[in-house]
Amino acid sequence: MFQQLADGARLAMSATATLPDLRSQKVVVLDRVLRRSIYERYGRAVSASHGRRRAEIKAERNRVAKHLRHLAHFKALHESAGLPPFAILTEFAASRAFDVIAEYCGAERVYAVWHKFLTVRPQRLSDPEGALPFHQDGYFGQYEPFIRAWIPLAPRSIGDSSPGLQFLPEPGTLNWYPIDEAPTSRDYAGNETSHSVIAELQKARPPFRPIVRTGDAIVFLGDCLHGTYVPPGAIHDRWALEFTFIRASDEVVRGFKRDYCMFGRDTIWWPKDETIVAWYSNPQGTPPADPFLRIDVPNAPKWLPGRWKRKSTS
Numbered sequence: 001m002f003q004q005l006a007d008g009a010r011l012a013m014s015a016t017a018t019l020p021d022l023r024s025q026k027v028v029v030l031d032r033v034l035r036r037s038i039y040e041r042y043g044r045a046v047s048a049s050h051g052r053r054r055a056e057i058k059a060e061r062n063r064v065a066k067h068l069r070h071l072a073h074f075k076a077l078h079e080s081a082g083l084p085p086f087a088i089l090t091e092f093a094a095s096r097a098f099d100v101i102a103e104y105c106g107a108e109r110v111y112a113v114w115h116k117f118l119t120v121r122p123q124r125l126s127d128p129e130g131a132l133p134f135h136q137d138g139y140f141g142q143y144e145p146f147i148r149a150w151i152p153l154a155p156r157s158i159g160d161s162s163p164g165l166q167f168l169p170e171p172g173t174l175n176w177y178p179i180d181e182a183p184t185s186r187d188y189a190g191n192e193t194s195h196s197v198i199a200e201l202q203k204a205r206p207p208f209r210p211i212v213r214t215g216d217a218i219v220f221l222g223d224c225l226h227g228t229y230v231p232p233g234a235i236h237d238r239w240a241l242e243f244t245f246i247r248a249s250d251e252v253v254r255g256f257k258r259d260y261c262m263f264g265r266d267t268i269w270w271p272k273d274e275t276i277v278a279w280y281s282n283p284q285g286t287p288p289a290d291p292f293l294r295i296d297v298p299n300a301p302k303w304l305p306g307r308w309k310r311k312s313t314s
């Protein structure tokens with residue numbers, strides 16, 4: 001049964017594929033989600049920036065306000081990649097990965113907690129302790145799991161000659177497992193799933209370890225057990241980009257103050273950095289009246305995009 005899921009979860013870019021159901025599958029692998037002209041340039045900028053000395057990166061980060069550190073880095077990456085501002089976001093919003101997420105959310109807008117939205121995920125072979133153990137990403141309100149899109153940026157092949165991800169999905173069920181009492185992880189001990197639970201699940205079926213290429217996407221729900229997989233034959237370090245979304249109503253999201261962004265099919269609402277920083281640094285003050293930039297998504301496909309075959313209703 002698991003093997004069927006693993007095979008069935010991989011969708012070739014094909015006009016006949018049916019939009020996958022993230023809710024029941026928990027993890028979906030999509031081929032060629034981003035255009036090469038975008039991911040190659042962005043990937044080069046990411047790996048070059050991570051190749052610099054740690055101290056240099058730290059000094060650069062400390063020059064900008066805390067809440068903007070990730071954003072300053074994001075802007076700098078676009079600049080050094082020679083890409084227009086926000087290109088990686090608009091590319092993602094027009095992608096089939098976003099179709100899957102929007103379908104799961106069943107709403108016009110998909111949200112993200114802004115300061116946690118975008119993460120670069122390096123995994124160096126010289127740092128095996130930096131690998132994440134099996135864990136669940138957490139949840140939001142009513143145990144609604146986070147939704148993650150993990151996009152490999154470099155090298156070309158991930159999960160065989162470089163570190164990838166591994167999953168133990170339990171299709172259809174929502175289950176939060178206990179945390180291990182004697183965790184071994186360096187960076188992630190507080191979220192390391194019980195080793196005995198993992199051993200039991202692995203007895204029932206082997207982990208799903210997709211081999212992906214740059215520009216593909218792995219989309220998964222936060223309750224799906226997963227972690228880093230360092231294949232025995234790995235010879236390259238790896239860089240990936242990770243987006244984290246949530247399914248929520250406008251009303252719930254208001255509780256995040258201004259710390260969120262929204263994705264719609266043809267528009268992204270992205271916080272205007274200066275007003276947000278002012279609000280964060282003086283939360284008693286008047287909230288910014290118009291805190292979001294509206295970013296148009298060029299070539300946004302209409303819902304339901306023609307690239308997906310409709311599900312049979314019979």
Ligand SMILES: O=C(O)CCC(=O)C(=O)O
Nearest residue numbers: 121123132137226227228
């Ligand atoms: O990038 C990785 O190796 C692990 C990513 C992961 O498990 C996470 O972000 O929750």
